[in-house]
Amino acid sequence: QLVESGGGSVQAGGSLRLSCAASGYTYNRNCMAWFRQGPGKEREGVARIATGSGNTYYADSVKGRFTISQDNAKNTVYLQMNSLKPEDTAMYYCVVDACFVVNTVVAGYPASAIKNWGQGTQVTVS
DSSP states (O other): OEEEEOOEEEOTTOOEEEEEEEOSSOGGGSEEEEEEEOTTOOOEEEEEEETTTOOEEEOTTTTTTEEEEEEGGGTEEEEEEOSOOGGGOEEEEEEEEOHHHHHHHHTTSOGGGOOOBOOOEEEEEO
8 A cells, every 4th residue: 555645735946745655565675656647748757766775766857856765664755846846746646566667667668567556646836
């Protein structure tokens, strides 16, 4: 189960922190990632972290502004979003799966390959 929180509305230039608490998984043997889907846009892989090694990936559109991190003790992944822009407006989803699966979906393969999605949390930047 993935439980997301932290979305909301913010003005451009502001910050938000999303949280995703995972349960029922072998936490340190997977990758967790954040995807987003804005109005009229395709789903985009925003950031990914390998929970065992801590290795991270960021989409070019958020590099330098967003930071993905984890708290292993809480099985929780965070997405710190700074310098938010209106184009960051989207529903943000947390996922967990084997790293090779997450990486292929981040690279553009069908999202259906990932079986474990959170319910989503809305981020609106005006």
